Amino acid sequence: MTERDKPVAQETPNRDLRDIAAIRAALAALPGPSAVAEAEARARDAVLTKPPGALGRLEELAVWYAGWRDDPRPRIELPQVLVFAGNHGVAARGVSAFPAEVTGQMVANFRAGGAAINQLAEMAGARLDVHALSLDRPTADFTQGPAMSEAEMVEAFRTGWSAVRPESDLLVAGEMGIGNTTSAAAIASALLGGDDWAGAGTGVDAAGLARKRETIAAGLAANPARSGLEVLAALGGRELAAMAGAIAAARMHRIPVVLDGFICSAAALTLWAERRDALDHAVAGHLSAEGAHGRMLEAMGKRPLLDLGLRLGEGSGAALALQILRGAVECHSGMATFAEAGVSDG
């Protein structure tokens, strides 16, 4: 970051995030991109050795990244992948193809290096940090009342907020939580309306899908729709609240974010519902195979970078998309200009 264009916003320490009102105040104080760095990056893009626009969407991605980093010629050198894990009360309602124990078992697998995200993070040269959030204390069954109290949601949000390393230059937010596509679909329904947000998740059969739909309908009836953060507490899970906290904290540190699939996007949606520009520092990494993901991204005005039929979570699609973004930034910052290379500019 250069001295000429330091963010004016104050950083909010974790200890100040006492309740939803304090989180809201922190969201209101988040910085925007640097218009100066953006303009300088756009000017540089115009003189690079390529026909104007020939790098397509990579060009806008590079300018966007430059603006958020406040650096017209940035690099992606210290990417961070965060995986948050949580257990869900609604998992006991038969809404997943897998038992709830798999959440903890997969955390052990992440720590041993055996999951897909371990391979993809390593390939991307990214640091991977795994946070298991009170796995022995699943959230409450949201068909009976809120999944989390305000205090529980805030605690998880703060964990995510503090998990972001300020020196990172890109963040991938990922998750693991059996039952969490039910939670994500319920959040989408509460914030965007409609009752068609449930999908196959880990691969439920028709009966499982029917149970999922019933669970979501009962959850909405038991938890009248409110603001984004209130919906996050009522229908979310600890890993979703932590992802929301991490996505918000990344912006405080001017770290651009690559969103992952359906659950990560639902966590992001709760911030978007609080503040329509809350995700301006985030790009959608991929389009999940979970059927309703596209509609959720459209509602937030996000166009995914990849469409590979992934439905894994763990930050996997976002870690792959990180490489596309890095391609954009490397071309932008590494290429010669027409003058430098002695190439005629037409």
Ligand SMILES: O=C(O)c1ccc[n+]([C@@H]2O[C@H](COP(=O)([O-])O)[C@@H](O)[C@H]2O)c1
């Ligand atoms: O990221 C996605 O779009 C995605 C789509 C379907 C399933 N998942 C993963 O599968 C788990 C949730 O699925 P389920 O069926 O238990 O609700 C959770 O651990 C997610 O990471 C993830």
Ligand SMILES: Cc1cc2nc[nH]c2cc1C
């Ligand atoms: C095995 C397994 C791995 C996962 N990774 C993210 N969600 C998952 C769900 C299951 C079931």
